[in-house]
Amino acid sequence: MAKGSNPPHIAGVLKELLPLTVGLELAGAGGGGFIVAILHRTINKAKITNKVKDLNESMISKDVGELVLYDVDIDIDVDVV
Secondary structure, eight states, rough: OOOSSSSSHHHHHHHHGGGGEHHHHHHHOOOOEEEEEEEOHHHHHHHHHHHHHHHHHHHHGTTTTOOHHHHHHOOOOOOOO
């Protein structure tokens, strides 16, 4: 991502989440964006849930939308044709 291409509050969220991940990517734009992240094996659901809760509480005064966390499971035992 180009330096300075994200608003400061989004850059702050990415910076806070990055240490918990193997990698992450911001997709979408204009208020409809989302972050796709692969968490380190040591990060469980409680840790990421608490981090998102903390980020939401710290952003209340910044007039931004609430962060929402979704679970996704990846099935790596799929036959590819």
